[in-house]
Structures are given as structure tokens and as C-alpha cells.
Amino acid sequence: MAIYLDCNATTPVEPSVASVVVRFLEKDFGNAASPIHDYGVFALVAVEHARGQVAEVVKARRDEVIFTSGATESNNLAILGLADAGLGRGRRHLITTTIEHKAVLEPFEEMARLGFEVQILPVRADGRFDPQRLADALRPDTLLVSTMQVNNETGVLQPLAEVADILANRDIWWHVDAAQGFGKELEQLRHPRIDLISLSGHKIYGPKGVGALIARKYDRQFPPLRPLVFGGGQEQGLRPGTLPVPLIAGLGEAAKLALRNNGERIAHCQAFREKALATFSALGAEQNGAEEYTLPHVLNVSLPGINSELAIKALKNVIAVSSTSACTSHTHTPSHVLTAMGLSSENVEQSIRLSWCHMTPEVDWSEVGTILRARRG
Structure with a gap:
């Protein structure tokens, strides 16, 4: 082979992660939304424990972690979820870069169809975008900047620290697709200026089918996101549906090991x-x-x-x-x-x-x- x-x-999946997933599939299989008996209580405790483990990697708050099916869904929620806020405030200018994953570029295409103006910044031969080009592109009606942390094809770390300085005193939402860097490069994602962070479990030795959107609060308020799916109040009302407890517990274990090791x-x-x-x-x-x-x-x-x-x-x-x-x-x-x-x-x-x-x-x-x-x- x-x-x-x-x-x-x-x-590949860490052995201890696989053990956690199997445990919650076979033994502790309760629904976290039904904490009316021990099965449900234990499932809820496991979910909240995992939420804290994911948050700790980027020094976020536990309640800022929204579980999703992966970074693709998180990217869509972070970008498309801001559409109503942008339209309501007359802020229709969006910025991203040419090297983003399709899970960012295609939601941006959908935002353009909804009437937003999308500006896509070029990158240099070294694989990084130029922070000065970003600074020059900002406008009073800019709603969102979306930049990846690490490029999935080249492994090149993007200049997030410089972007944080540029956006320091600006009323602009900043989303970072961290699918390839979460749990691998730690410091950049801990910057409190980053509003929204997307991640996937299967990129950090965890299970497929689970991820998270970390949405940092300001003045106890989430970014003004609207859900893309309706039918329940789970995950702060932003992502309804029965939580996949085995996958979430596995993601939490993977996050813990990523930080520790x-x-x-x-x-x-x-x-x-x-x-x-x-x-x-x-x-x-x-x-x-x-x-x-x-x-x-x-x-x-x-x-x-x-x-x-x-x-x-x-x-x-x-x-x-x-x-x-x-x-x-x-x-x-x-x-x-x-x-x-x-x-x-x-x-x-x-x-x-x-x-x-x-x-x-x-x-x-x-x-x-x-x-x-x-x-x-």
C-alpha cells in the first residue's frame, strides 16, 4: 500500500478520536436536545465539553462555537448569512482573494447575484495576497472581508496579522477560512479582531461531516448572521437540526490533541x-x-x-x-x-x-x- x-x-483519524466517536455511537447515544434523562444529559455534557475544546484552540468563548457539517457550510453561513445585514444597511461591497477555496468563491458569486459588488484581490508570486492592496480596496460601504489562513494547495500562510492591523478600527466584518490551518498554526487565529472562523474536523485528524463556525461576540452580540436552514433553535438559532454528538465529541478530542501536541x-x-x-x-x-x-x-x-x-x-x-x-x-x-x-x-x-x-x-x-x-x- x-x-x-x-x-x-x-x-487520518487519531486513534483516540475514533474511540470517542465509537463510544458515542454505540453506548452514549442520547440526543443532546433531550436532557430529560441520563442519556440526553450525558450527550449535552459531551457537546458542551467539545465546544470548549474547540474554542480553546483560538482562545474564543465556548458559546461562540457554532457546530456545522464542516468548513464549507461554515463559509456559506459566514458569507451568505450577512446578506440581510448588508442589504439593510446599504453596504454591498465585499472583498476576497483569487486563491480562496471554492467554498468561499462560490458563495461570493451568489452574493453578487443578490446584488453585492464583489472585489477579488490578486496574489503575488510568493502565494500571498498583498495587505496594502486590501487596505486600498476598503470603502465606506465595505461589509465583509474574507481571507483564508493557509492556502490548501500551496500551504502558504497568509498575512492575517497585517490584515488585523488594517481592520483594527473599521466597522467591517472579517471572515477567515481556517480549514487548513486550524490547530496547526495557532497564533494568528487567536487575534480578537477576527470575527468569523471556519474549520473542519477531517483536516485535524477528526471525523468527516463535522466542523464549526466560530463567531466572536462584541458587546455580547453575535455578528448579524441569518441562518441558511430553518427548523429549530439549535446552535444559537443559526444551525438547526439534531446535533451529531459522536462527530462533535470526536472533533473536540481532535481539537484537544491539536493544541496539546x-x-x-x-x-x-x-x-x-x-x-x-x-x-x-x-x-x-x-x-x-x-x-x-x-x-x-x-x-x-x-x-x-x-x-x-x-x-x-x-x-x-x-x-x-x-x-x-x-x-x-x-x-x-x-x-x-x-x-x-x-x-x-x-x-x-x-x-x-x-x-x-x-x-x-x-x-x-x-x-x-x-x-x-x-x-x-
Whole structure:
């Protein structure tokens, strides 16, 4: 079996997380909305405990965590949920960047259909957007700025600290898609200026199908979000429906471990990275995204003389890697992220993404190099 190097698409599940999920599936299976007996009480306690574990990662309040099905739903709630507030206040200007995930770009398209003006900022060749371009784009009618924390294709950390300074005294909502950075890079998301944070369980060694939107309160008030789904009062009235207690408990456990083991995980990933970099450097690969801003568990490279599809197929018995975002890989369209960074069509077609984690076993890098040299001919 090939060694899995596609953790940015989804991560393996921590053993203790799996144990927690199974426990709440098989034994403690009560409904958290029915705390009229011990089963329901225990389920509710488990949900609130997990809420606190997720909040602690970014130093938020427990009641600021809204459980969802994942970052895609959280992104939609954060963006589309502000539509009524924007229309009511005559603030119809929205800002995002060209390298955002489709789970942000497509809700922005829907906002444009509703009558909002969407401004999409370019990025530099290093894979980051320019904070000054953002500052220059702000207007009196700007309602929302949405910027990702870490790019899913390149692993490049975006300049959130600079954005926080720019937005410090402005009445503008700020949403951060943190699907790829939550629990991995800790400090940036703890900045109190960030209003809305989206995250997914399956990116931090937790279960699929669960995530959260962290909505920070000001003067005890949530951002003026409207629910996208109706039918109950769960999750502060913003996300109705029976809570998936097993998944939420698993997410809480994953968040706890992400915080507790952060330093150890970074060290493991950095050591792994050095071997991967050495192998691809020897092949003459070009790294996509500046190394100084790239998190230690991701590497995106273009291999001269080797089409990415051929490289992935050639390596399939040794390492499992990808060429683009998991959500768009079925479309066979060029990466919008790498294109936005100014890469040539040839370099985009030759790009592959490797992403690993603290549970990734050692790779026979000499075999990887041998296979790719042979494929290049």
C-alpha cells in the first residue's frame, strides 16, 4: 500500500478520536436536545465539553462555537448569512482573494447575484495576497472581508496579522477560512479582531461531516448572521437540526490533541519536509509558494519534463499524492491558485502537492527519485 501524502485533502483519524466517536455511537447515544434523562444529559455534557475544546484552540468563548457539517457550510453561513445585514444597511461591497477555496468563491458569486459588488484581490508570486492592496480596496460601504489562513494547495500562510492591523478600527466584518490551518498554526487565529472562523474536523485528524463556525461576540452580540436552514433553535438559532454528538465529541478530542501536541507535530513534519525537499530539489523541481511562508506539512512543486498526471500514476505504488484541491480534482481544470500566482500553464500542468502529518511513516525517497527520473526519461 502506498504511503498517504494527501493530508490536505483529508487526514487520518487519531486513534483516540475514533474511540470517542465509537463510544458515542454505540453506548452514549442520547440526543443532546433531550436532557430529560441520563442519556440526553450525558450527550449535552459531551457537546458542551467539545465546544470548549474547540474554542480553546483560538482562545474564543465556548458559546461562540457554532457546530456545522464542516468548513464549507461554515463559509456559506459566514458569507451568505450577512446578506440581510448588508442589504439593510446599504453596504454591498465585499472583498476576497483569487486563491480562496471554492467554498468561499462560490458563495461570493451568489452574493453578487443578490446584488453585492464583489472585489477579488490578486496574489503575488510568493502565494500571498498583498495587505496594502486590501487596505486600498476598503470603502465606506465595505461589509465583509474574507481571507483564508493557509492556502490548501500551496500551504502558504497568509498575512492575517497585517490584515488585523488594517481592520483594527473599521466597522467591517472579517471572515477567515481556517480549514487548513486550524490547530496547526495557532497564533494568528487567536487575534480578537477576527470575527468569523471556519474549520473542519477531517483536516485535524477528526471525523468527516463535522466542523464549526466560530463567531466572536462584541458587546455580547453575535455578528448579524441569518441562518441558511430553518427548523429549530439549535446552535444559537443559526444551525438547526439534531446535533451529531459522536462527530462533535470526536472533533473536540481532535481539537484537544491539536493544541496539546502542536509542537511535537510541527517538529515531526519539519523533519519529514527536509527529506522531501532534498529529493525534489535534486530533481530540479520548482517550489510553488515561498518557503519562508509555507507550513511544514505541505509541499507544492512543479517537476520539469513530467506531467503531473503521469507523475502521480508512476508513484501510485509508493506515495499517494495529488495535483490540485480535492474538491476540484474531478474537473481536470488547471489550478486557479497556481494560475493566480502567475505560473505558466506548463508549470501548472507539472505541479504536484504532497501533504503529510505526524502519523505519516517514513518514505523511501530514493525510490521516489528513481521513479521520477525514469519517467522523465
